[in-house]
Amino acid sequence: MIARVIRNEDLVRVPWKNGGGTTAEVAAFPEGSGFDTFGWRISMADVASDGPFSMFPGIDRTLIVVEGSGIELDVEGIAYPLDKASPKLSFSGDDITTGRLLSGPIRDLNVMTRRGQFRHRTRFVESGVGLLSEETCAAFLVPLDGPFDVTLGSTIHSLQVLDTLRLGAMQDLILLSGTGRAILVEIAPEASA
Incomplete structure (x- = not known):
């Protein structure tokens, strides 16, 4: 698989692990794995009230606010707005x-990788040229502020806000054309895995 578009409106909402809200899985590895068996997982959650986050022992997480005014996370007693x-x-x-x-x-947007198996990196990108790191086994591009066109070879993938383009391992240049920012998530296997 070189690239596949995952439309925001096609995502299916399921209850959080702790039952306190809903999440829509964008992708997980292995495909069809559950909360206790994934190696990595990308999802989008709607948070409508204050409350505790589900515990995921052995998981490294990154949370990115993609819509709304924001949230303050209290992680082990330290506040992060x-x-x-x-x-x-x-x-x-x-x-x-x-x-x-x-x-x-x-x-x-939530990115989760199982420690000892995978690691992840997230960064904001704008129009221009992108390149995935050599170790990347899967990558995801999500426009945040406006539509993006992503050109891979002779194919153009048109994305709306919060659509996701899933990319496999590749060393080709990625041409990005759009307004505002997108988030690029890269997942790589741990060296020891």
Whole structure:
């Protein structure tokens, strides 16, 4: 698989692990794996109220606010406000974490990798040329502020806000054309795995 578009409107919402909200799985490995068996997982969650986050022992997490005013995460007693200026935080799924909405509901993008098997990196990108790191086994591009066209060879993939383009391992140049920012998630196997 070189590339596949996952439309935001096609995502299926399921209950959180702790039952306190809903999440839509974008992709997971292995495909069809559950909360206790995935090697990596990408999802989008709708958070409408304050409350505790599910514990994911052995999992490294990154949360990115993609819609709404923001949320303050309390991770083991330390507060981290996430908003438009500073929308992402990486933390351990082992840590006791609670969320407090800053002003109304949010939607967030969650990236989770099982420690010892996979690791992940997230970065914001804009129009221009991108290249995946050599170790990347799967990557995901999600437009945040406006539509993006992603050109791979002679194929153009058109994405709307919060659509996802899933990319396999590749060393080709990725041409990005759009307004605003997108988030690029790269997943790589741990060296020891």
